Amino acid sequence: MLMAIRNIFLSLKNSFNGSCHAAPLISIRIFFGLLVAFSTIRFLALGWANEHFICPDFHFKYFGFEWVQVPGAFWVYFFHVALILSSLCVAFGFLYRFTSIITFLLFTYIQLWDATYYLNHYYFISLFALLMTIVPAHVSYSIDAYMQPALFANRVPSWTINVLKLQLAIVYIFAGIAKLNAPWLLEALPLKIWLPSRGEYFLLGPLFEQEWVAYLFSWVGMFYDLAIVFLLVNIRTRKFAFFLVVVFHLLTRWLFPIGVFPFVMILMTMIFFSPRWHYNWQQRLLSFAGITTPMHRYINRFRSYEWNAIVLKGIKMCVVLFFIFQLLFPLRCLLYSDSLFWKEQGYRFSWRVMLIEKAGDATFFINEKGKEKKGEVYNEEFLTAQQQKQLAIQPDFILQYAHFLKNHYEDKGMKDVEVRTNTFVTLNGQPSALYINPNVNLAEIEDSWAARNWVTSYPYR
Numbered sequence: 056m057l058m059a060i061r062n063i064f065l066s067l068k069n070s071f072n073g074s075c076h077a078a079p080l081i082s083i084r085i086f087f088g089l090l091v092a093f094s095t096i097r098f099l100a101l102g103w104a105n106e107h108f109i110c111p112d113f114h115f116k117y118f119g120f121e122w123v124q125v126p127g128a129f130w131v132y133f134f135h136v137a138l139i140l141s142s143l144c145v146a147f148g149f150l151y152r153f154t155s156i157i158t159f160l161l162f163t164y165i166q167l168w169d170a171t172y173y174l175n176h177y178y179f180i181s182l183f184a185l186l187m188t189i190v191p192a193h194v195s196y197s198i199d200a201y202m203q204p205a206l207f208a209n210r211v212p213s214w215t216i217n218v219l220k221l222q223l224a225i226v227y228i229f230a231g232i233a234k235l236n237a238p239w240l241l242e243a244l245p246l247k248i249w250l251p252s253r254g255e256y257f258l259l260g261p262l263f264e265q266e267w268v269a270y271l272f273s274w275v276g277m278f279y280d281l282a283i284v285f286l287l288v289n290i291r292t293r294k295f296a297f298f299l300v301v302v303f304h305l306l307t308r309w310l311f312p313i314g315v316f317p318f319v320m321i322l323m324t325m326i327f328f329s330p331r332w333h334y335n336w337q338q339r340l341l342s343f344a345g346i347t348t349p350m351h352r353y354i355n356r357f358r359s360y361e362w363n364a365i366v367l368k369g370i371k372m373c374v375v376l377f378f379i380f381q382l383l384f385p386l387r388c389l390l391y392s393d394s395l396f397w398k399e400q401g402y403r404f405s406w407r408v409m410l411i412e413k414a415g416d417a418t419f420f421i422n423e424k425g426k427e428k429k430g431e432v433y434n435e436e437f438l439t440a441q442q443q444k445q446l447a448i449q450p451d452f453i454l455q456y457a458h459f460l461k462n463h464y465e466d467k468g469m470k471d472v473e474v475r476t477n478t479f480v481t482l483n484g485q486p487s488a489l490y491i492n493p494n495v496n497l498a499e500i501e502d503s504w505a506a507r508n509w510v511t512s513y514p515y516r
Contacts, residue, residue: 074359076330077195077211078337083219084192086322087183088146091158094315095139104131106439107172113437113459114169115445115452117403118502123167134161145187148197152188159184170452171445175408176316179226182381183323186222189370190215191360196337208360218374219326222381224284229385229406231280236410238396240277243269244483245412253310279303287327300324311409391506394513396482398450400506415447415480415490419457421464424471432460448480450491450510457497474498488514 098104108114109128116123125131138161144154163181166173193199194208238244247269254264262268279299286296304317325333362370388401395402396411422429434443437459446452457474464472473496480490488511491497495509 073213074210075213075216076334077191077209077360078330078333079216079326079328080190080192080194080211081196081337082333083323083326084148084151084187084197085146086325087187088142088144088158090315090319090322091142091162091180091184092139092146095135095142097315099132099135104135108168111169111439111442113442113456115171115442115449115455117167117170117173118451120167123164125168134165137161138165148193148199151193151197151199155184155188155192159188171442173403174313174316175226175406176314176319178404179222179316180319183219183222185377186218189374190219194360210359212360214371214374216326218378219323220288221378223320223323223326225378225381226406227280227284230408231277231282233405233407233410234273234277234280238483239273239410242483243273245410246272248412248484249311256309276303287324290329293327297324297328313409393506393510397480397513398507398510411483413448413480413482414444415478415487417443417447417453417476417478417491419460419474419476421460421469422473423469424473429475437463447478447490450507451502453478453491454497454500454502457500461498472498482513482515485515 105128108125108131114125126134138158141154141157141161144150145158159181162184166177166181191208191211194206194211200207234240243266247266250263250269250272254260256263283296283299286292286299289296301321304321307313308317385401385405388395388405391398391400393400396413417434419432419434420429421432434446438446438456446456453476457476460474461472475493475496476491477493478490479487481487490511492509492511497509500509
């Protein structure tokens with residue numbers, strides 16, 4: 056036993072202290088840059104920049120980032136175009152250090168404009184983009200290496216590849232752990248609600264109407280998330296594991312409208328393949344393009360990427376802190392005793408992917424302090440349809456909107472405006488229940504890390 060533990064420790068130590076061929080970083084740089092560029096072009100082509108950021112008069116914010124405001128229409132498009140250009144520069148390795156930082160900053164900045172559209176894969180891309188700013192993914196097959204021959208290297212420290220693997224592992228394993236709950240495993244919720252609506256799908260449609268299929272998908276999804284990283288790490292099961300990755304994400308994309316996320320996960324998962332596999336496909340691509348490089352360079356022309364010792368020490372320290380945060384932040388929900396799915400404290404940024412079906416209806420009332428007469432607010436005057444949908448089920452959005460209404464009507468001449476709401480929510484098909492204490496003046500409550508006592512307790516146990 057002690058010998059086995061020692062061997063595992065030495066293996067981990069070597070994997071982070073050794074060096075390997077740079078080919079995996081080159082592949083991921085190209086895939087990542089092109090994916091960000093494609094998804095941003097798609098975002099603009101679908102008119103979402105205008106729909107999400109320009110048309111609405113009000114935008115929901117992430118806690119702590121209320122200061123991030125949506126700029127004017129020109130700047131909305133300017134930043135999206137700049138993101139496309141910077142991500143293409145990343146893909147081709149042009150001014151890589153600068154453009155990778157710009158890509159991270161622009162993508163993250165745009166996501167902070169409105170929390171209405173939060174998705175786990177946007178968070179993942181921001182984190183991955185941050186890691187891409189520190190890894191030397193431009194040392195080969197890049198414009199930078201072509202213009203600066205002294206930059207060329209075909210070997211990089213192993214940890215620069217392993218940090219990308221670790222980020223993917225965190226996503227998968229936390230997603231699997233999140234599925235270890237009674238509604239998902241014992242009641243097949245929310246898949247039991249969603250799948251029957253796909254009954255008209257070609258060939259497999261009738262199967263989706265069967266309850267046992269929802270249970271099968273729930274259990275398979277849990278095992279997949281928990282096991283896939285270990286299957287990818289093992290060279291004997293890697294090809295089979297990647298086949299599962301492709302099937303799982305393409306099936307998910309077929310069943311649910313989740314954008315480019317399946318393709319992001321498929322391509323980023325290729326980081327687990329060996330350096331030689333990446334090198335070989337790169338050579339085949341160059342050959343197809345009519346560019347030839349000697350195959351022996353893979354074996355004989357070793358040139359390692361070197362960092363300044365002080366800079367390297369600082370980078371490693373930051374990486375360690377980054378992953379400590381990644382491991383602890385998804386667990387913050389344990390600080391609260393209330394239902395996570397109901398009050399959602401600690402739900403975002405914790406890799407809880409498609410775990411609940413939640414819908415609600417929120418009606419807001421305003422009155423001047425000390426006066427009984429109250430007026431009903433017509434939410435459609437201030438919010439888009441998507442914002443109204445999210446408002447009714449997100450406690451922090453309800454609170455933000457209440458403060459907005461207080462300020463709005465006080466600017467109109469009212470004094471000491473109080474805001475209350477009658478909000479009813481249904482979770483995973485349960486009967487609709489009162490969600491917010493209707494007697495609480497929400498305009499007096501400030502959002503914080505404290506327990507949300509103004510949200511009712513979950514009525515179904």
